Structures are given as C-alpha cells and as structure tokens.
Amino acid sequence: MKVGILGLGTVGGGVVNVLKKNGASIERRTGVNIQVILAAVRDIKQDRICDTSNIKLTEDPFEVVNHPEIDVVLELIGGTGLTKKLVETAIKNGKHVITANKALIAKHGNKLIQSANKNKVRLLFEASVAGGIPIIKSLEQGLSANKIESLAGIINGTGNFILTEMKEKNRDFDDVLKEAQSLGYAEADPTFDVEGIDAAQKLAILAAIAFGTELQFDKVFTKGISNITTEDINYATELGYTIKHLGIAKRVGNGIELRVHPTLISNEELIANVNGVMNAVLVKGDALGTSLYYGAGAGEEATASSVIADLIDIINNQTSNHILGWKSQEKLTVIDTESIDSEFYLRLLVSNMKGVLAKITGIFHQYNVSIEELIQKQIDENNNAHIVIITNKVNTKDIMGIKAAIEASEFNQDNMQIIHVESLD
Amino acid sequence: MKVGILGLGTVGGGVVNVLKKNGASIERRTGVNIQVILAAVRDIKQDRICDTSNIKLTEDPFEVVNHPEIDVVLELIGGTGLTKKLVETAIKNGKHVITANKALIAKHGNKLIQSANKNKVRLLFEASVAGGIPIIKSLEQGLSANKIESLAGIINGTGNFILTEMKEKNRDFDDVLKEAQSLGYAEADPTFDVEGIDAAQKLAILAAIAFGTELQFDKVFTKGISNITTEDINYATELGYTIKHLGIAKRVGNGIELRVHPTLISNEELIANVNGVMNAVLVKGDALGTSLYYGAGAGEEATASSVIADLIDIINNQTSNHILGWKSQEKLTVIDTESIDSEFYLRLLVSNMKGVLAKITGIFHQYNVSIEELIQKQIDENNNAHIVIITNKVNTKDIMGIKAAIEASEFNQDNMQIIHVESLD
Numbered sequence: 028m029k030v031g032i033l034g035l036g037t038v039g040g041g042v043v044n045v046l047k048k049n050g051a052s053i054e055r056r057t058g059v060n061i062q063v064i065l066a067a068v069r070d071i072k073q074d075r076i077c078d079t080s081n082i083k084l085t086e087d088p089f090e091v092v093n094h095p096e097i098d099v100v101l102e103l104i105g106g107t108g109l110t111k112k113l114v115e116t117a118i119k120n121g122k123h124v125i126t127a128n129k130a131l132i133a134k135h136g137n138k139l140i141q142s143a144n145k146n147k148v149r150l151l152f153e154a155s156v157a158g159g160i161p162i163i164k165s166l167e168q169g170l171s172a173n174k175i176e177s178l179a180g181i182i183n184g185t186g187n188f189i190l191t192e193m194k195e196k197n198r199d200f201d202d203v204l205k206e207a208q209s210l211g212y213a214e215a216d217p218t219f220d221v222e223g224i225d226a227a228q229k230l231a232i233l234a235a236i237a238f239g240t241e242l243q244f245d246k247v248f249t250k251g252i253s254n255i256t257t258e259d260i261n262y263a264t265e266l267g268y269t270i271k272h273l274g275i276a277k278r279v280g281n282g283i284e285l286r287v288h289p290t291l292i293s294n295e296e297l298i299a300n301v302n303g304v305m306n307a308v309l310v311k312g313d314a315l316g317t318s319l320y321y322g323a324g325a326g327e328e329a330t331a332s333s334v335i336a337d338l339i340d341i342i343n344n345q346t347s348n349h350i351l352g353w354k355s356q357e358k359l360t361v362i363d364t365e366s367i368d369s370e371f372y373l374r375l376l377v378s379n380m381k382g383v384l385a386k387i388t389g390i391f392h393q394y395n396v397s398i399e400e401l402i403q404k405q406i407d408e409n410n411n412a413h414i415v416i417i418t419n420k421v422n423t424k425d426i427m428g429i430k431a432a433i434e435a436s437e438f439n440q441d442n443m444q445i446i447h448v449e450s451l452d
Numbered sequence: 453m454k455v456g457i458l459g460l461g462t463v464g465g466g467v468v469n470v471l472k473k474n475g476a477s478i479e480r481r482t483g484v485n486i487q488v489i490l491a492a493v494r495d496i497k498q499d500r501i502c503d504t505s506n507i508k509l510t511e512d513p514f515e516v517v518n519h520p521e522i523d524v525v526l527e528l529i530g531g532t533g534l535t536k537k538l539v540e541t542a543i544k545n546g547k548h549v550i551t552a553n554k555a556l557i558a559k560h561g562n563k564l565i566q567s568a569n570k571n572k573v574r575l576l577f578e579a580s581v582a583g584g585i586p587i588i589k590s591l592e593q594g595l596s597a598n599k600i601e602s603l604a605g606i607i608n609g610t611g612n613f614i615l616t617e618m619k620e621k622n623r624d625f626d627d628v629l630k631e632a633q634s635l636g637y638a639e640a641d642p643t644f645d646v647e648g649i650d651a652a653q654k655l656a657i658l659a660a661i662a663f664g665t666e667l668q669f670d671k672v673f674t675k676g677i678s679n680i681t682t683e684d685i686n687y688a689t690e691l692g693y694t695i696k697h698l699g700i701a702k703r704v705g706n707g708i709e710l711r712v713h714p715t716l717i718s719n720e721e722l723i724a725n726v727n728g729v730m731n732a733v734l735v736k737g738d739a740l741g742t743s744l745y746y747g748a749g750a751g752e753e754a755t756a757s758s759v760i761a762d763l764i765d766i767i768n769n770q771t772s773n774h775i776l777g778w779k780s781q782e783k784l785t786v787i788d789t790e791s792i793d794s795e796f797y798l799r800l801l802v803s804n805m806k807g808v809l810a811k812i813t814g815i816f817h818q819y820n821v822s823i824e825e826l827i828q829k830q831i832d833e834n835n836n837a838h839i840v841i842i843t844n845k846v847n848t849k850d851i852m853g854i855k856a857a858i859e860a861s862e863f864n865q866d867n868m869q870i871i872h873v874e875s876l877d
Contacts, residue, residue, distance in 0.1 A: 045739045049599055056596070056664065153594070159740035161594020168593060169578070169586020171481070172760030174474055239481065297746060300725045314470045314757040315584035318747030321722060322740060332739040335597030344769060 031091035032066040034104035040076035041327030059342045067091045092117040102126040118142050125337040127154035133228035133244040151337035156229040157306040159329030160322040166236045173312025175237040177277040182229040184304035184324040185213045185220040186272040191302040194260050222251035223287040230274030239357045248364035250288035262415045269299040282362040291372050291448040370448035375414045376441035383438045390432045394425040411440050456516035457491040459529035466752030468502035484767045492516045517542040527551040543567050550762040552579035558653035558669040576762035581654040582731040584754030585747040591661045598737025600662040602702040607654040609729035609749040610638045610645040611697040616727040619685050647676035648712040655699035664782045673789035675713035687840045694724040707787040716797050716873040795873035800839045801866035808863045815857045819850040836865050
C-alpha cells in the first residue's frame with residue numbers, strides 16, 4: 028500500500044516514526060507492506076523528527092494528491108482552506124483519505140463524506156477526536172449493537188490540565204494557563220482550547236458518529252472555563268464534586284443536546300478522576316450501559332497510533348465503501364441548551380443583611396426550584412457573604428429567572444456564578 | 453444474514469432482545485437484515501426472557517450447526533465438552549462462529565482458530581472477555597499500530613464487587629461472598645471467580661490478542677482473593693493504595709509475564725477507582741501509551757452487545773479470512789512468576805520483644821531489599837505487633853527468602869501475608 032503524507036510536523040513525523048518501529052509487525056499481521064513514498068512539506072530543507080531517507084519530499088502538496096501510485100493520503104497539515112481543496116482532490120482522484128483535522132471534519136465533513144461515498148473511497152478521522160483513544164472505532168464497531176443514549180467527554184487536554192492544576196495545587200486560572208503555554212500545551216492565543224471551540228468540534232464529530240446524524244458543529248452550545256475560579260473549585264471539592272470541562276451529547280426524545288461547558292461531577296464517578304492532559308469519553312448505550320475510554324488526547328506517537336489504525340482499517344476493508352456505517356442518517360434536531368433540564372451549582376455574593384437567606388430561598392421557592400445543598404461562607408471585610416447552592420434538576424429557564432431576580436435585588440453584590448451539575452453514570 | 457443460536461438463556465435471550473430493539477437500526481446502517489431463524493434449547497417448553505415467535509426452537513443442537521441456511525452460529529451455552537464438538541462442526545460446515553465462552557477459547561482456542569482459518573470462516577469471541585467492553589476489538593483495531601507492552605485488567609466482576617464492599621463497608625471476605633452469592637454475582641461454588649480461574653482464562657485470551665501469540669492458559673500464574681483480610685485492605689488504604697484482583701500480561705525481553713493475583717495499586721491510578729461489579733482493562737502500547745477501557749463485565753444485554761458487535765463485524769468483513777489478525781504468531785515464552793521483579797506489601801505478626809524491628813530490618817538488609825514504607829500497629833492482648841512493609845522493586849525470590857527467614861525466627865507469630873504492589877500508569 029502506497030501512502031502520501033501532507034505535512035511532516037509533529038503528527039506526520041510521528042506516523043513515519045511509528046511505521047518505522049512497527050511496520051514489520053503490521054505487515055506480518057495484515058500481509059500488507061505500508062510504504063510512505065511521498066510527503067509534502069513547507070520547506071524541504073528543514074530538520075525533521077523522522078527519518079525521510081526513503082521518502083520523496085516535495086513542496087507542492089498537489090503532487091501528493093495527484094500522484095498516480097498513491098492509494099491513501101494522510102492529511103496532517105491542519106487548516107480548512109487549502110487543506111479542504113487538497114482533500115477534495117485526493118477523494119476525486121480515488122484515494123482514501125485519513126485526517127487528524129477536527130476543524131476540517133467539523134466544518135466540511137458532511138460534503139467531504141458525501142464526496143468520498145460517491146467516489147467509493149474512505150474518509151477516516153479517528154485521530155481528530157481524543158488523539159490516540161480509539162473512540163470512533165469503539166462507537167462504530169465495538170458498540171455497533173447499541174442505540175447510543177449519551178456521551179460525555181473530557182476531550183480537550185489543555186483545559187483538563189488547567190482544571191486539574193487549579194484543583195490539586197489551588198492555583199488560579201491565569202497562573203496555570205501561563206504554565207500550560209510555556210509547556211506547549213496551550214497556544215499563545217488560548218481561546219481555541221479554553222473557550223471550548225476545540226472541544227465543540229470534537230463533540231460534533233463524536234455525536235455524528237454516535238447518533239448517525241449529519242455533523243452539526245454550528246449548533247453546539249459552547250462555554251469555556253476562563254470564568255472558573257479557585258473558589259468554585261474549592262466549594263465543589265467541599266461538596267464532593269470535581270469541575271471538568273465536558274462535551275456532552277444526549278438523545279432526548281427526537282432531539283439531541285450538544286453542549287460544551289464546565290460541569291460539576293461527583294467524585295464517585297470515574298471520569299471525575301481523569302486528570303492532567305489525559306482525555307476520556309464516557310458512552311451510554313442501551314444494551315451495554317455505561318462504558319469509558321481513556322487515554323492520551325495528543326502527542327506525536329499517540330496521534331500517529333490513530334492515524335495508522337485507520338490505515339490498517341483500510342487494508343482490512345479495502346473494498347468496502349461504507350463510510351462510518353452511515354448508510355442513511357437519522358434526523359435529530361439539536362435542542363436549545365437554554366431550555367434543558369439540569370442540576371445547577373450557583374455561587375452568590377450577597378450583603379450579610381438580616382433575613383438575606385430567607386429572601387434568597389424565597390426566590391427559589393417562587394420558581395419551584397428545590398435546594399439540595401447550601402453552604403454559606405466567608406463574611407468578608409465588606410460584610411458580604413458567599414452562598415453556594417446545589418439545586419435539584421430544574422429547567423435552565425427557571426435558573427435564569429432566579430439569576431435575574433437575585434441580581435436585581437438590593438442584597439446582590441456580584442454576578443452569580445452558574446455551573447451545570449451532571450450525573451453521568 | 454441467517455443466524456442460529458445455541459442456548460437461549462441469559463446471553464442468548466439478551467441477544468434476541470437487543471436484535472429486536474436495534475435490528476432495524478443495524479439494518480439501516482449495514483444494509484443487512486439479521487434474522488435468527490433457529491435456536492437450540494434444553495427444554496422447548498421452558499419460559500424465556502425473549503420473544504421466540506419468529507424463531508424455530510429445537511432440542512437438538514446439531515440441527516443448528518448443520519442447518520444449510522445458517523451463516524453464523526452463536527454459541528451461548530457454555531461448557532467445553534459437547535460445545536467444542538458443536539463449534540468444530542459449525543466451522544467444518546463453513547459457518548462463522550461467535551462465542552461468549554471464555555473456557556472454550558482459553559482451552560481449545562488454538563485448535564479452533566486453526567480450523568476456522570482452514571475453513572475460511574471467522575471465529576469471534578469479544579463477549580468472552582470483560583462482557584460488553586469492546587476490548588478485543590480495541591486491541592485488534594484501535595490499537596493495531598502499537599506494539600503492546602502490557603495490559604492489566606479487573607476482569608472478574610464478582611471479585612471486584614467483593615473487594616469493593618470489603619473496602620467501602622469494612623466487611624470481611626466471607627460476609628461479602630455470601631451477599632454476592634445471594635445477589636447472583638457468585639456461584640454456589642465460588643472457586644471459579646474468587647480463586648482467579650475465570651480471570652486467568654480471560655487473561656490468556658487478552659494476552660494472545662495483545663501479543664499475537666498462541667493461547668497459553670495453562671501457564672497463567674493464578675492466585676485468588678480469599679486470603680485478603682480487612683486488615684490488609686485498611687493498611688493499604690492508610691498507605692494510599694487499593695487492593696484489586698488483577699490479570700496482568702507484560703512483555704519482558706523475549707518473554708511475557710502472565711499472572712492473576714491481588715495487587716496494591718496507588719489510589720492516584722484510574723483503575724484503582726473502578727468499583728463494584730464493573731470491569732476495566734488498562735493497556736500500554738508503544739505509540740499510544742496508557743489507555744483504559746471500562747464497562748459492564750456481565751449482564752444479559754451488555755454481553756449481547758459484544759455478541760452482536762461480532763455479528764456486525766462479520767457483516768462488514770464477510771469475505772475476510774483473517775482471524776484476529778493472526779497471519780503469523782509471535783513466540784513469546786511465559787516467564788516464571790516466582791522470579792519476576794515487583795514491589796511487595798508484607799504484613800507480619802510478631803512478638804513485641806525488644807529489638808524485633810532491628811532483627812526484621814536486618815533480614816531485609818541481608819537480602820538487599822529496601823523498605824519504602826513501614827507501619828507498626830496494634831500491640832494486642834498477646835503482646836504481638838502487626839508490622840506492614842512496602843518494599844522497593846525486588847526479585848520475588850528475595851521476598852521468598854525473607855519470608856522463610858522471618859517465619860523461621862523466634863519472634864514470628866503467624867504466616868506472612870505477601871501481596872504484589874504494581875505501578876500501572
């Protein structure tokens with residue numbers, strides 16, 4: 028099998044290195060010799076992390092996607108402009124395509140998959156979600172007997188690193204973000220990771236696979252972690268919870284919820300114990316029940332592991348033209364996140380005036396929202412008190428009503444913090 | 453696709469129920485209609501957990517394996533006598549076989565796989581290990597780019613339920629075992645579960661898949677959990693560990709370790725937090741690093757989930773005659789567990805005589821074994837003391853030497869408890 032690579036950076040170099048290490052064993056198992064014959068790079072003269080002595084290098088990426096001998100193109104350059112054109116060309120030229128590019132799939136996957144179907148080639152993207160964890164294959168193959176009810180994932184390692192450090196070392200967000208940047212976990216502009224866009228792209232892909240729908244990236248409700256404080260994390264700990272940044276997709280009636288936001292999870296749940304840069308996806312199927320898949324969400328060889336697994340999948344199913352099992356798609360509309368039911372964590376800063384608790388609980392009562400737990404703390408130098416409340420399961424609209432009522436009150440001293448509380452198991 | 457089932461008990465009934473529920477969706481995805489046309493049962497008149505109105509029932513299992521229209525036989529009766537003959541016959545008749553029978557595969561898998569290869573049919577057994585967790589598919593497909601370095605699994609739900617209850621509720625082994633029996637988690641004769649035989653069969657299967665070797669069930673070192681006391685569990689907790697019953701397979705040089713035994717694991721490790729009847733398998737690959745797969749290890753629909761996933765695998769790879777990717781097998785000899793390197797937990801009961809600690813540490817020094825942690829406790833009415841020690845990584849032979857020396861000493865009051873301590877991440 029002859030392979031061409033677009034991009035020999037971290038992931039591309041990792042693929043070449045892993046193939047060098049394990050290619051013989053893969054050949055022994057599959058009977059097929061995988062040869063990388065051509066790679067497009069930005070600058071031929073640059074130093075590489077991999078041995079390129081048997082690979083022809085070119086600075087023209089179209090040479091790869093148009094090369095007559097190449098069976099499979101690995102798209103490992105990223106971006107959604109030129110890259111889209113390259114992938115389209117490869118598909119039209121009858122080449123299978125494997126990509127690690129979540130943005131490309133989240134934004135243009137529907138059309139690219141159609142085109143791959145039409146051209147009877149495969150478009151695979153295991154590496155685009157949760158790095159080395161074989162979550163797409165698990166959903167498509169291992170869990171193929173199930174109707175998937177929901178999934179919830181820690182699918183952004185940078186965000187999980189930040190939240191873990193904030194909890195374990197009582198450090199604040201900005202401080203840890205700077206460290207993440209210096210360690211290379213976070214970009215100079217961290218928006219993509221900490222505001223949840225990266226996670227939303229991955230969630231859109233996971234949901235499409237899990238529910239057999241079109242990709243609906245533009246409909247993912249997305250909220251980042253930049254407003255989570257160490258106070259929130261410590262209150263959560265005190266109440267037996269950990270705050271994680273989750274991507275959640277849930278089947279509700281004929282619709283689906285698609286949302287990325289911080290969430291309190293009970294420490295009893297396994298996913299609350301997934302720390303540092305590690306990723307994990309929890310899946311609920313109607314037959315299997317709850318299962319969880321955990322591993323490295325990034326890293327050159329971890330990502331290469333998924334890219335090469337896709338290559339081996341093509342070897343084993345060369346003639347199959349089913350892409351992702353999508354013979355036909357389900358129509359599931361995305362439910363407005365402003366109207367879903369959830370438990371909530373609320374943190375208020377209020378004047379420590381007489382009867383303030385009675386007034387607050389009165390507002391909750393007015394909206395028919397029960398308080399599961401309440402802690403009052405820290406009367407500060409301004410005679411203000413922190414009040415932390417966990418509600419029962421209520422509609423988001425009622426919480427918004429409570430927020431507006433409290434923020435309009437005479438005792439309110441700051442914006443209310445609101446975080447979802449989820450039971451995943 | 454026409455399917456025949458041997459056995460309509462828990463798993464067989466579960467398969468029929470899940471196919472009824474999700475068959476239409478599977479057909480929509482795969483383009484293939486799965487029809488169960490015939491099932492062999494012990495007693496046709498018995499009540500069933502599934503609807504059998506479209507299934508012909510027979511009391512002659514050979515009718516199923518000889519039926520000319522049947523493409524795939526699901527072997528869900530268990531046992532290794534008549535069952536082996538039935539599976540052999542089905543294979544010789546050119547039928548694919550799916551089984552949930554770990555004992556059959558562990559004992560006769562090598563020959564059965566040979567026969568399936570020869571007859572160009574597939575023999576699949578995802579459900580034989582860790583119930584609904586797609587661990588075999590993950591090893592074969594998702595992790596196919598990796599050289600697997602090690603795996604460690606909680607692969608017996610009964611044992612994990614017992615250890616979890618002992619820890620969380622401070623109950624002793626016999627007490628929890630009785631409850632497990634009354635809940636139906638443990639058999640009247642619990643040996644198979646609590647002495648590790650069940651786990652050893654599953655480990656042999658996992659190791660063969662992970663390392664691409666023959667099945668080597670008879671070479672698995674196997675030790676049960678019946679001698680674990682609440683004292684051990686509480687000391688482990690005090691030291692930051694949880695005791696789990698693990699199946700461990702590890703590549704060391706040109707050999708492999710294959711062992712099932714109780715193990716102390718740091719509470720920081722995710723697998724230490726897998727509780728109750730749940731199963732989990734941690735896998736280390738040379739490219740991916742550490743990954744973990746968690747889910748229900750038993751239950752009618754969870755197990756059915758794996759059986760039907762194998763069916764769908766056959767639909768998608770009908771013409772493929774590669775069984776488990778084993779084009780050729782690696783020769784890896786099993787390393788004698790009595791000579792491996794490990795950390796150890798030791799619990800001693802000794803007379804509280806003058807200088808006893810100096811004598812004990814002297815014996816450790818004599819064998820060049822360093823003590824990482826030591827706690828001395830509970831001087832009882834007989835003036836005896838409990839001493840608990842965690843060693844550094846040492847050879848098992850040295851620990852056996854220390855055990856013999858201490859047990860021969862004048863201060864020793866009871867057999868020494870010895871438990872492995874593993875770092876898995």
